Amino acid sequence: MKSIDEQIWDYIDNTCSQEEKLIVAAKIASDETYSTVYAELLQIHQLLDTEQLDEPSMSFTRNVMDLVELEIAPVSLKTKVDKRIIYAITAVFVLLLIYIVCYAAAHGTYAVADFKLPKMQISFDISQYITPLFMKIFLFVDVVLGLIYLDGFLRRKSLR
Amino acid sequence: MKQELSDLALITMILEGNTAAYAQLVKRHQRFVFTLAMRFAKSREDAEEISQDCFVKAYRALGTFKQDAKFTTWLYTITYTTAMTFLRKRRLDITSIDDEGAAIQLENHISDYNANAIEKTSGHAYLNLAIGMLIPDDAAIITLFYKGEQSLEEIGQALNMESNTIKVKLHRARARLKEKLQYLLKDEVKELI
Numbered sequence: 046m047k048s049i050d051e052q053i054w055d056y057i058d059n060t061c062s063q064e065e066k067l068i069v070a071a072k073i074a075s076d077e078t079y080s081t082v083y084a085e086l087l088q089i090h091q092l093l094d095t096e097q098l099d100e101p102s103m104s105f106t107r108n109v110m111d112l113v114e115l116e117i118a119p120v121s122l123k124t125k126v127d128k129r130i131i132y133a134i135t136a137v138f139v140l141l142l143i144y145i146v147c148y149a150a151a152h153g154t155y156a157v158a159d160f161k162l163p164k165m166q167i168s169f170d171i172s173q174y175i176t177p178l179f180m181k182i183f184l185f186v187d188v189v190l191g192l193i194y195l196d197g198f199l200r201r202k203s204l205r
Numbered sequence: 206m207k208q209e210l211s212d213l214a215l216i217t218m219i220l221e222g223n224t225a226a227y228a229q230l231v232k233r234h235q236r237f238v239f240t241l242a243m244r245f246a247k248s249r250e251d252a253e254e255i256s257q258d259c260f261v262k263a264y265r266a267l268g269t270f271k272q273d274a275k276f277t278t279w280l281y282t283i284t285y286t287t288a289m290t291f292l293r294k295r296r297l298d299i300t301s302i303d304d305e306g307a308a309i310q311l312e313n314h315i316s317d318y319n320a321n322a323i324e325k326t327s328g329h330a331y332l333n334l335a336i337g338m339l340i341p342d343d344a345a346i347i348t349l350f351y352k353g354e355q356s357l358e359e360i361g362q363a364l365n366m367e368s369n370t371i372k373v374k375l376h377r378a379r380a381r382l383k384e385k386l387q388y389l390l391k392d393e394v395k396e397l398i
Contacts, residue, residue: 051376060357060372089383092332093351098236099243101253106231109260113227119267121220 049079053086212276219267231260234277237353238284244344245288247337259287274362281353281363285345292341335385343378350375 047055055061056069072079102108210218210229218226238259242252263283270279336344349360357375361368 050380054376054379085383086379089379089386092328093347096329096332096351098352099240099249099252101235101239101256102249105235105239105253105256106228109231109235109257110225110228112257112261113224113264116261116265118222118224119220119264121268 049082050086053079053083056083057086057090213272216267216270216272216276227264230276234280235260237277238280240352241281241284241345241348242288244336244348245292245341251291255284255288255291258291259284262287275359277353278355278359278363281349281355282365285364288341288345331386331389335382335389338385339378339381342374343381346371346374347378347382 052061052065052069053073056066056073059066061069069079073083074080210226212230212233215226215230219230235256239252239256242255242259243249246252246255259280263280266283270276336347339347346360346364349355349363350357353360355363357368357371360366361371364371366374
């Protein structure tokens with residue numbers, strides 16, 4: 046159950062429902078307790094509303110800018126992607142799919158024949174691919190990726 | 206007439222290398238950030254230190270700002286956490302003797318206000334004094350709601366709380382503010398507020 050003060054604050058702040066608003070308005074008009082509290086709270090509300098903000102010293106902005114000049118200039122960590130590019134790529138894929146479906150529908154035959162998957166002989170010897178050159182390239186790419194990650198990590202740390 | 210750039214447009218300029226544009230952002234928000242800092246620090250020097258620290262932190266982290274939210278909400282989060290850190294540091298330095306000192310100071314403030322006929326007629330002077338008597342969290346929520354042009358949801362985002370919690374806290378903070386005003390103004394409360 047809300048107190049009279051709470052009901053009236055909600056009414057003043059306009060944070061109550063329309064129904065509650067009508068009930069409180071009627072009570073303010075008919076009930077003396079409500080009208081007295083309303084007058085008091087409304088005046089506090091108006092005082093708070095018209096209160097002036099404090100002013101810092103005249104050199105405040107200059108002092109902040111002097112401090113800011115010593116800092117590293119901020120950069121956006123978020124890469125902006127033009128939405129039109131995303132829409133264009135989506136459109137290309139959708140059109141391609143529609144074309145394939147239409148082509149298949151126009152040229153395909155729908156008879157279900159006796160169908161068997163062809164047997165495949167797969168022999169995949171991985172050892173022939175792991176050569177010293179492959180290992181060097183693999184390690185080089187790993188080192189580059191590690192350096193990129195370290196750079197990103199240090200950047201984030203310096204921004205904090 | 207020169208059109209004022211939005212916060213997001215200024216941020217984009219800064220991130221593209223025009224760091225001088227940050228001065229415009231500072232000028233635009235310094236009064237509110239400073240007022241919010243004053244709710245925690247109580248002295249102008251400390252509030253300026255907090256505000257400066259807050260703007261430097263915001264500059265450093267500008268690249269991480271997600272531009273789908275309001276810049277002010279993000280900036281007030283930084284202000285709130287910076288001010289809370291400042292308070293925690295202060296609490297380690299201050300002993301309970303200082304608390305007594307603060308109470309005496311408050312009494313002196315009241316008598317100063319009672320002695321000053323001009324100040325007596327100013328509702329805002331009493332309001333500022335009453336806000337100064339609130340705990341920093343209450344004062345910050347009231348300031349964010351009335352001066353920060355923030356919705357309950359945005360205040361919740363800034364203070365890392367649910368909007369319903371903020372609503373309850375706002376109610377309680379205003380109830381306490383009313384008590385403080387009544388205490389300060391005593392019989393004059395009905396005339397002035």
